[in-house]
Amino acid sequence: MSDTMTEAPLVRLTDCEKRYGTIIALTGVSLEVHAGEVTCVLGDNGAGKSTLIKVIAGMHHCDAGVYEVEGERVRFASPREALERGIATVYQDLAVVSLMPVWRNFFLGSEVRKGVGPLSRLDIRFMRETTRTELHNMGIDLRDVDQPIGTLSGGERQCVAIARAVYFGAKVLILDEPTAALGVKQAGVVLRYIMRAKERGLGVVFITHNPHHAYPVGDRFLILNRGRPLGDFARDEITRERLTALMAGGEELEQLSHELEGAAATDTALGRVAEEFEHEVAELSIRKTPPEPPA
Template identity: 70%
Template structure:
């Protein structure tokens, strides 16, 4: 087990909490390709676990493993202390694990409220007179967004007219509303500017404050350090760092993320004679 962040119940002398999700020595292979090797991490309620790495580091495979898309083939996955092997995204969702991918899987021309309830639409009436309860969906969407501090101009506007940051925030609010315990966010700030990235991180922190365990996948150590409680660094499918916030400073996190000793060796190679 890694250390705990200052201010958490474990740090104040109470009984150590069971992680919502725990990976211990998890590996995944695709034929002869090793995508993950001996990766461990913990996701606690009310905390943000950041997974950092460049392209090809294994972040996508890790997401798919926790989300139930590609079952692991080595090591142990536990959900609330129970060892398990997820066989589908539906099973992961039923266990309270919601994943927000980079493409968000929204229908751009549909209004915000339709996207908010996509696949889970409530109905009213009986028999052949059943119809979508549009009033309830509009009202619930507005209330759920306001609860997270998101004040949209109009939930009837097509979601495609929102900024990238606003769409990410709607997806986060949707996961909170539908009872997720663990929220996995795949590079939510990757294509955003500084201001919009700040807005998204604000709502990532709001999800944490709602008591969710958040897994933030990112290649940006500055964004990770703003909100993170735990940091797992991946390189070529292997774990090269596992730290709590009180165990590492931003400069060291950035150095490890950038390759550290590899960069130092490269500097010597590129130096002018």
């Protein structure tokens, strides 16, 4: 990975600021995405994660700051242009059509055809086989590429959307909360594909509010809070606990804990809540040893 560090990063955002009218959605945010690395963007609701995605994906421009792709300053007019530069975004709704077969979804908008003129038709066999192979290479074991994509589980659909972006030449993959609506096992499946994409040499921007999902796969962590960077850490500079505490706004948590205790003096039901809360806050600060990083 060291050789990629010397090259210009795939995506570099420097001191980005974005305003919606008088509201400052982002300010002073910098971000680098290198090939074969996963950059996690963490933050609670309203932290500016969505705005950041939209800037990188070419839907919005920075009002101030510099956006570079492979060392070259850019200003995208549309998400289409960003896509042409290899920056693919997988949104939460995944942009799939649930009644259509998996292979038709995989190639939707980029259909492969054979024949000329009025006889130009879909190369169905090629698309079916390619879908099967590509999904298999991403480690997705699909029953049947002819089944409507709506019959797949949430995690599988997410993986199809990722595999599609990878196949169509994405260099940078932006994943908008891919694990948010998933169960534990399914989230694990998606995290595994993020690792696969990374191993294939893609730069991944993984947006999430869950530090337990971010920590195992991330190489860099950018934490946002109310539109401002709260910290930018390499993996060896931070522990999972510190990440969780920062993410939740550790000091605010302790403050809340104290307030609950005060209120508990007059209300026994609240007392139990406060006790549990205190316990959790304590646990966050006690466990300092980082867990075994994934190989």
